[in-house]
Amino acid sequence: xxxxxxxxxxxxxxxxxxxVIRAAGTxxxxxxxxxxxxTGATISTVVRRLIDDGLVVxxxxxxxxxxxxxxxxxxxxxxxxxxxxxxxxxxxxxVLTDLGGSVVARMSRAGVGVEDPRAVVExxxxxxxxxxxxAGVERSRxxxxxxxxxxxxxxxxxxxxxxxxxxxxGDFAMGPELERATGLPVVLDNDATAAALGEHWSGQAGGGxxxxxxxxxxxxxxxxxxGVAYRGPSGNAGEIGHxxxxxxGPECWCGARGCTEALAGPGAVVEAARADxxxxxxxxxxxxxxxxxxxxxxxVTRAAHRGDPGAxxxxxxxxxxxxxxxxxxxxxxxxxxxxxxxxxLAIAGSIYLPVVREELERSFFSRASHPVTVRLSRVAATxxxxxxxxxMLQSELVxxxxxxxLPENLAAAAEPDPPARASTxx
Amino acid sequence: xxxxxxxxxxxxxxxxxxxVIRAAGTxxxxxxxxxxxxTGATISTVVRRLIDDGLVVxxxxxxxxxxxxxxxxxxxxxxxxxxxxxxxxxxxxxVLTDLGGSVVARMSRAGVGVEDPRAVVExxxxxxxxxxxxAGVERSRxxxxxxxxxxxxxxxxxxxxxxxxxxxxGDFAMGPELERATGLPVVLDNDATAAALGEHWSGQAGGGxxxxxxxxxxxxxxxxxxGVAYRGPSGNAGEIGHxxxxxxGPECWCGARGCTEALAGPGAVVEAARADxxxxxxxxxxxxxxxxxxxxxxxVTRAAHRGDPGAxxxxxxxxxxxxxxxxxxxxxxxxxxxxxxxxxLAIAGSIYLPVVREELERSFFSRASHPVTVRLSRVAATxxxxxxxxxMLQSELVxxxxxxxLPENLAAAAEPDPPARASTxx
Numbered sequence: 001x002x003x004x005x006x007x008x009x010x011x012x013x014x015x016x017x018x019x020v021i022r023a024a025g026t027x028x029x030x031x032x033x034x035x036x037x038x039t040g041a042t043i044s045t046v047v048r049r050l051i052d053d054g055l056v057v058x059x060x061x062x063x064x065x066x067x068x069x070x071x072x073x074x075x076x077x078x079x080x081x082x083x084x085x086x087x088x089x090x091x092x093x094x095v096l097t098d099l100g101g102s103v104v105a106r107m108s109r110a111g112v113g114v115e116d117p118r119a120v121v122e123x124x125x126x127x128x129x130x131x132x133x134x135a136g137v138e139r140s141r142x143x144x145x146x147x148x149x150x151x152x153x154x155x156x157x158x159x160x161x162x163x164x165x166x167x168x169x170g171d172f173a174m175g176p177e178l179e180r181a182t183g184l185p186v187v188l189d190n191d192a193t194a195a196a197l198g199e200h201w202s203g204q205a206g207g208g209x210x211x212x213x214x215x216x217x218x219x220x221x222x223x224x225x226x227g228v229a230y231r232g233p234s235g236n237a238g239e240i241g242h243x244x245x246x247x248x249g250p251e252c253w254c255g256a257r258g259c260t261e262a263l264a265g266p267g268a269v270v271e272a273a274r275a276d277x278x279x280x281x282x283x284x285x286x287x288x289x290x291x292x293x294x295x296x297x298x299x300v301t302r303a304a305h306r307g308d309p310g311a312x313x314x315x316x317x318x319x320x321x322x323x324x325x326x327x328x329x330x331x332x333x334x335x336x337x338x339x340x341x342x343x344x345l346a347i348a349g350s351i352y353l354p355v356v357r358e359e360l361e362r363s364f365f366s367r368a369s370h371p372v373t374v375r376l377s378r379v380a381a382t383x384x385x386x387x388x389x390x391x392m393l394q395s396e397l398v399x400x401x402x403x404x405x406l407p408e409n410l411a412a413a414a415e416p417d418p419p420a421r422a423s424t425x426x
Numbered sequence: 427x428x429x430x431x432x433x434x435x436x437x438x439x440x441x442x443x444x445x446v447i448r449a450a451g452t453x454x455x456x457x458x459x460x461x462x463x464x465t466g467a468t469i470s471t472v473v474r475r476l477i478d479d480g481l482v483v484x485x486x487x488x489x490x491x492x493x494x495x496x497x498x499x500x501x502x503x504x505x506x507x508x509x510x511x512x513x514x515x516x517x518x519x520x521v522l523t524d525l526g527g528s529v530v531a532r533m534s535r536a537g538v539g540v541e542d543p544r545a546v547v548e549x550x551x552x553x554x555x556x557x558x559x560x561a562g563v564e565r566s567r568x569x570x571x572x573x574x575x576x577x578x579x580x581x582x583x584x585x586x587x588x589x590x591x592x593x594x595x596g597d598f599a600m601g602p603e604l605e606r607a608t609g610l611p612v613v614l615d616n617d618a619t620a621a622a623l624g625e626h627w628s629g630q631a632g633g634g635x636x637x638x639x640x641x642x643x644x645x646x647x648x649x650x651x652x653g654v655a656y657r658g659p660s661g662n663a664g665e666i667g668h669x670x671x672x673x674x675g676p677e678c679w680c681g682a683r684g685c686t687e688a689l690a691g692p693g694a695v696v697e698a699a700r701a702d703x704x705x706x707x708x709x710x711x712x713x714x715x716x717x718x719x720x721x722x723x724x725x726v727t728r729a730a731h732r733g734d735p736g737a738x739x740x741x742x743x744x745x746x747x748x749x750x751x752x753x754x755x756x757x758x759x760x761x762x763x764x765x766x767x768x769x770x771l772a773i774a775g776s777i778y779l780p781v782v783r784e785e786l787e788r789s790f791f792s793r794a795s796h797p798v799t800v801r802l803s804r805v806a807a808t809x810x811x812x813x814x815x816x817x818m819l820q821s822e823l824v825x826x827x828x829x830x831x832l833p834e835n836l837a838a839a840a841e842p843d844p845p846a847r848a849s850t851x852x
Contacts, residue, residue, distance in 0.1 A: 208659040221758075225656065232760020233634040234795040242791040243754040246673065247746070256753070256789035324670045327682070331665040332647075332758050334658020363682035365668040369660040 013038060015394075017046045021056060021075055022100055028062055028070035047073060054079045055099065075099050081137050083128050083145040083184070084198075084389030086191060086382075087112060089217050090294040091343075092124065093382060094131050096142075097389040101201035105135035106382060117172040125181035144185035146388030147178060148194035150218055187391050189231070192238050194387030195341050195377075196222025197229050201390040202379050208336040211238070211329055212383065213356075215344030217293070219261045219322070221329055222387075240325045241265065264321035266297040266344045269314050273300045279310040294343065301348040312351075319352040323359035330372050331365045338374045346380035439464060441820075443472045447482060447501055448526055454488055454496035473499060480505045481525065501525050507563050509554050509571040509610070510624075510815030512617060512808075513538060515643050516720040517769075518550065519808060520557050522568075523815040527627035531561035532808060543598040551607035569821065570611035572814030573604060574620035576644055613817050615657070618664050620813030621767050621803075622648025623655050627816040628805050634762045637664070637755055638809065639782075641770030643719070645687045645748070647755055648813075666751045667691065690747035692723040692770045695740050699726045705736040720769065727774040738777075745778040749785035756798050757791045764800045772806035 013036075020035045021027055027035070032043045050056040057076045061069040077098040086093040090111040095103045109127055112120050124147075132142055179186045196212035210224040219241035223230040231237050241261035242254050249258025250268075262268060270293050273279050283303035286292040303311035326338060340349050340356065353376055360372045377383055439462075446461045447453055453461070458469045476482040483502045487495040503524040512519040516537040521529045535553055538546050550573075558568055605612045622638035636650040645667035649656040657663050667687035668680050675684025676694075688694060696719050699705050709729035712718040729737035752764060766775050766782065779802055786798045803809055 209663075225651075230651065230759075233762045234760055234792050236792040236795060237635075237758065237760040239757040239760075239791045242789075243757050244671065244750045244789075247671065247750060254789075254791055256791075320673070324673060328669040328754060329758060331669050332663065332755060333656075334660055334663040334665075336659045363668075363670075363680075365665045365680055365682075366660050366662040369662060 013042055014046050014049070017043065018050065018055065018075070021073055026059060026072040026074045028072055030070055032073075077102070079141065080393070081132075081142045082389040082392035083131065083142060084194075084385040084387065084392070085124060085128065085145060085147045086194070086385040086388060087120075087124070087147060087149040088191070088343075089113065092127070093385040094127060095382060095385040095389055096131050096135050096137065097386060097393070099393060101386065101390050101393060103382070103386060104137070105131055106385070107131055117174070118177070121174070121177045121181050124178060128182055128184075142184060144187065144392045145178065145182055146187050146189065146194070146391040147174070148189050148191045148384050148388040148391075150191055150216065150220070185392070189388065189391055190220065190222075190235065190238075191216060191342070191384040192220030193222040193229055193231055193235075194385075194391065195383040196224050196238075196387065197390045197394075198379060198383035198385070198387030199339050199341060199377060200224050200227070200229075201386060202383070209333050210337045210339075211333065211335055212339050212341045212377070213240070213322070213326055213329070213345075214342040214384070215266065215322070215340075216342045216384070217266070219265050219325070223333060225333065238329075240329050243325060243328060245321055245324050260321055260325040264318040264325075267293055269300060269318050270296045272314050273311065276310055279303065279308065279314075282308055283311060297344060298347050301351070304348075304351060315348060315351045316355065319355035320359075322352055323356045326356050326374075327359050327363050330360055334366060335364075335372050336370055338372055339377045340374070341377035341380045341383045343381055345376065349376040349380065439468055440472050440475065443469065444476065444481065444501070447499055452485060452498040452500045454498055456496055458499075503528070505567065506819070507558075507568045508815040508818035509557065509568060510620075510811040510813065510818070511550060511554065511571060511573045512620070512811040512814060513546075513550070513573060513575040514617070514769075515539065518553070519811040520553060521808060521811040521815055522557050522561050522563065523812060523819070525819060527812065527816050527819060529808070529812060530563070531557055532811070533557055543600070544603070547600070547603045547607050550604060554608055554610075568610060570613065570818045571604065571608055572613050572615065572620070572817040573600070574615050574617045574810050574814040574817075576617055576642065576646070611818070611821070613821065615814070615817055616646065616648075616661065617642060617768070617810040618646030619648040619655055619657055619661075620811075620817065621809040622650050622664075622813065623816045624805060624809035624811070624813030625765050625767060625803060626650050626653070626655075627812060628809070635759050636763045636765075637759065637761055638765050638767045638803070639666070639748070639752055639755070639771075640768040640810070641692065641748070641766075642768045642810070643692070645691050645751070649759060651759065664755075666755050669751060669754060671747055671750050686747055686751040690744040690751075693719055695726060695744050696722045698740050699737065702736055705729065705734065705740075708734055709737060723770060724773050727777070730774075730777060741774060741777045742781065745781035746785075748778055749782045752782050752800075753785050753789050756786055760792060761790075761798050762796055764798055765803045766800070767803035767806045767809045769807055771802065775802040775806065 016036050017032055020032060024031070029043050029047060033040050036043070047056065051058070055076055056073050058071050059074050060072055062072055077100045080099040081104070082097055084095045084097060088111055092109045092111060094107050096105040097103050107127070128145060132139060175186050175188050192212060192214040195214045196210065199212050200210070212222040214220045214222060221238035221240045223238050242252065242256060242259045244256065244258040245260055245263055246258040250262045251257055252259035252262035273283060273296065274285055283299045285296045285299055300311045300314060304315050329335060330338065340352055345352060353374065357374045360374060361367065364372050379386060442462050443458055446458060450457070455469050455473060458473070459466050462469070473482065477484070481502055482499050484497050485500050486498055488498055503526045506525040508523055510521045510523060514537055518535045518537060520533050522531040523529050554571060558565060601612050601614050618638060618640040621640045622636065625638050626636070638648040640646045640648060647664035647666045649664050668678065668682060668685045670682065670684040671686055671689055672684035676688045677683055678685035678688035699709060699722065700711055709725045711722045711725055726737045726740060730741050755761060756764065766778055771778060779800065783800045786800060787793070790798050805812060
């Protein structure tokens with residue numbers, strides 16, 4: 001990186017400046033000095049480089065406050081794009097976002113079911129290409145693709161989808177295979193962390209201790225601590241779906257007992273509903289197949305909204321366990337903001353919200369110091385896909401953090417002082 | 427801070443350099459460049475200031491590796507000291523540490539019992555002065571005093587000791603009162619976070635996701651994420667003593683149900699032991715009073731070690747709940763290292779250790795990715811006091827983090843680019 005000796009800005013300076021510009025919308029160089037704590041010389045150097053790279057543009061002047069009018073800076077939103085893919089058993093959600101994380105195109109396709117992973121990779125490559133082409137975006141402006149799926153991740157093997165439904169994917173090297181098929185750099189993460197990031201980029205989250213409580217096929221949480229995604233050493237932080245809420249509870253697929261997911265997940269709700277002949281009939285459940293679980297969970301929720309007492313009781317029981325998991329999470333990270341998100345809560349959030357709120361108001365340990373704000377996501381169904389795209393944008397905006405897999409061709413971005421990135425298009 | 431324009435090192439550079447020197451023992455300037463990622467010019471400026479301030483000294487040369495022999499740097503350990511005070515119902519522990527966090531003097535005194543807080547403040551001032559004088563350390567070299575106690579903290583009122591036993595302390599402004607009485611700057615924190623910091627400074631903890639599971643009067647955890655204490659927005663992170671392990675469990679003093687502490691804390695163990703007439707007699711329990719709880723917990727532990735089946739069963743039941751809390755913590759922060767510490771585990775750790783280990787080996791969600799290393803602390807009884815002193819040293823070494831109360835006279839140290847601190851002695 002150029003710049004006067006002794007003032008060489010680190011990658012983190014560049015990233016921090018870009019992130020402040022993104023969050024602010026428009027901001028002056030003086031504003032950047034105040035917001036980042038960097039010296040004027042550092043800001044000047046970093047901004048010059050960002051303008052040279054086409055990521056930032058000057059855009060008029062701020063109102064005069066007596067002195068020289070200040071030039072305002074903003075992201076050049078259409079300079080870069082990223083694809084976000086949320087892969088789940090019951091559906092694949094795609095988004096294309098601009099450099100600011102705004103969705104410019106989206107689509108949903110069938111889930112992976114029992115498909116062979118190689119076939120899914122080819123399908124994702126075709127569908128991503130269609131998304132980019134349909135939006136009229138030049139491929140050379142697409143930084144890459146973020147792919148998120150239910151955890152746990154395994155760093156050694158890239159994404160490792162160990163859930164029973166897709167356990168036959170075993171150690172399939174998803175990252176490299178998808179890079180080969182799409183010709184794009186790929187980053188991987190779990191869906192809950194991506195959901196938290198998606199909420200953050202959608203302007204829905206503050207900078208304290210924020211969590212996205214995610215309910216999709218399973219239950220998890222994504223954590224943003226001080227505005228930065230916290231993933232943990234192996235990228236598996238936030239696994240509240242597998243904390244024990246009842247020492248002698250039912251066995252979970254993960255091998256432990258009494259997990260939140262086994263007690264309260266959509267699967268547990270649907271199973272109990274199917275076992276109730278009256279409810280199964282009145283709610284119109286399909287009665288079979290893992291692939292129908294999302295549809296049946298939605299049917300139980302509709303029945304509850306119609307006033308079916310059996311459906312209501314099942315969902316409220318689930319909500320009470322989810323509320324205990326939320327209290328646990330809140331006490332451990334000293335949470336001040338929680339958003340309920342993910343496909344399951346896009347459907348049933350209005351039933352879960354008051355139960356979670358009440359538990360935290362009554363039992364959050366530090367309630368005398370501060371409340372935990374709880375709300376429903378406004379992007380619940382697409383937050384993980386938006387977060388997946390944001391992960392890729394962050395490879396430009398923010399140095400990738402510990403616990404996040406880096407494809408070889410992006411590894412330089414995580415070095416303390418990397419060269420400026422070349423175009424990533426092959 | 428001096429230095430060429432454009433190369434002004436931030437407080438964080440200074441702190442990072444000092445912390446690397448502390449952790450390394452001895453290191454060259456070139457080593458610092460590698461370890462911190464800063465430029466040679468920045469390291470040179472920062473080191474020159476640290477030497478001028480007397481915090482760092484040059485100490486001989488590294489073995490030649492062909493080129494010029496490198497000058498080694500190390501902390502000037504006796505240049506600064508700090509007092510650490512761990513205040514608990516059953517005892518007050520004092521340590522005096524040097525700049526490297528090594529204990530140069532320690533002492534234990536009676537706990538606060540039902541004493542008036544003003545009397546305790548005066549006593550702590552007298553006892554701290556005796557500790558410093560007894561060690562032959564000049565008061566002008568004492569940076570200040572770190573005080574830790576059971577949470578929750580309340581930022582608005584400084585330390586707020588809300589446990590039933592000392593609830594009559596109410597909103598007593600502990601920080602300012604103690605500063606007045608001792609004439610030293612005071613920083614406050616909770617005991618579990620201080621224990622984690624104490625373990626870290628005692629060279630007992632790595633840089634990933636580390637937690638100190640603390641059992642004193644109550645149960646809590648201190649978190650170090652990436653080598654930095656994580657306190658949360660209100661300083662109350664890690665409260666695993668108040669997570670629900672049984673939805674319909676006993677009521678806890680905190681107002682919630684089924685908390686770890688109510689099910690498994692030393693108080694619950696002692697209460698159950700006292701209710702068992704045979705065990706109470708064989709273990710020689712006092713049978714009364716909160717102030718005797720630590721003594722009675724120790725007596726139950728001795729009985730278990732002698733083979734008393736009733737005592738053994740009570741402690742193993744407690745250990746199983748503690749193990750569930752440990753699994754919860756591990757899943758949420760993706761833990762890779764856990765140390766069992768605090769006075770309760772200094773006494774009974776050998777009974778708890780295998781139970782916690784086994785639970786994490788069997789049920790930690792990310793066990794396919796990495797294990798959680800679990801061990802007993804080697805400084806279990808004094809870790810919180812060491813951590814309390816380290817907090818004060820960090821006001822010199824590391825900018826204080828969010829969620830930590832700052833006395834007025836230290837607030838400058840948390841600014842992005844503060845002036846060098848003057849001597850803190852009044």
